[in-house]
Amino acid sequence: KNEVEQSPQNLTAQEGEFITINCSYSVGISALHWLQQHPGGGIVSLFMLSSGKKKHGRLIATINIQEKHSSLHITASHPRDSAVYICAVQASGSRLTFGEGTQLTVNP
Amino acid sequence: EPEVTQTPSHQVTQMGQEVILRCVPISNHLYFYWYRQILGQKVEFLVSFYNNEISEKSEIFDDQFSVERPDGSNFTLKIRSTKLEDSAMYFCASSPTDGHNSPLHFGNGTRLTVT
Numbered sequence A: 001k002n003e004v005e006q007s008p009q010n011l012t013a014q015e016g017e018f019i020t021i022n023c024s025y026s027v028g029i030s031a032l033h034w035l036q037q038h039p040g041g042g043i044v045s046l047f048m049l050s051s052g053k054k055k056h057g058r059l060i061a062t063i064n065i066q067e068k069h070s071s072l073h074i075t076a077s078h079p080r081d082s083a084v085y086i087c088a089v090q091a092s093g094s095r096l097t098f099g100e101g102t103q104l105t106v107n108p
Numbered sequence B: 001e002p003e004v005t006q007t008p009s010h011q012v013t014q015m016g017q018e019v020i021l022r023c024v025p026i027s028n029h030l031y032f033y034w035y036r037q038i039l040g041q042k043v044e045f046l047v048s049f050y051n052n053e054i055s056e057k058s059e060i061f062d063d064q065f066s067v068e069r070p071d072g073s074n075f076t077l078k079i080r081s082t083k084l085e086d087s088a089m090y091f092c093a094s095s096p097t098d099g100h101n102s103p104l105h106f107g108n109g110t111r112l113t114v115t
Helices: none
Strands: A004-007 A010-014 A021-026 A032-036 A043-049 A054-058 A059-065 A069-073 A083-090 A096-098 A102-107 B004-007 B011-012 B017-026 B029-037 B044-050 B053-057 B065-066 B076-079 B088-095 B110-114
Touching: A004 A083, A010 A021, A021 A032, A021 A083, A021 A102, A032 A069, A043 A054, A043 A059, A043 A069, A069 A083, A096 B044, A102 B110, B004 B088, B011 B017, B017 B029, B017 B088, B044 B065, B044 B076, B076 B088
Parallel strands: A010 A102, B011 B110
Antiparallel strands: A004 A021, A021 A069, A032 A043, A032 A083, A054 A059, A059 A069, A083 A096, A083 A102, B004 B017, B017 B076, B029 B044, B029 B088, B044 B053, B065 B076, B088 B110
């Protein structure tokens, strides 16, 4: 069974700051997903990656398969980035195993 | 951009009643999923569905639960006899492949409250 640990659980930043959220998992995976959950509950997929690095706008996701670790970075953070960021991993099957999420608050 | 739609957004039911949660996945997607999130907890996998049959299910998905794709567009989750502990947000998701090569698209969820 794959355990997914995220850190920190809560993160408060000032607008403009560089933010890093970390995710570690215990068992080998085929894909890792970063998701964003807004206060209303809706979930949006940000990245799906299995190696290396991906960038979309101000968001960057990296993964180190050997170390079983991934990071999500937000550059030039903005209050609209405030949300819960969730790491989820996928092994050989179709199910995703989710982390607890990181509550990010960006203050103006 | 096409999206996954779920209805209703909120369902209140009494313990022991049957509920059906409805989802319309993105039209060219082939894989369909149900996940749930109990308030304050992490999202949990329930079931995946491909080619008109269950491809994987979790320990949570017992005989009280069933899924169906009745007409080629809707994807439903039925809970036969609801319990208080079934109260949660239920998310439907779809993807063109099994998720290893493409991200999942989630609906906005149905909040189920069992009283």
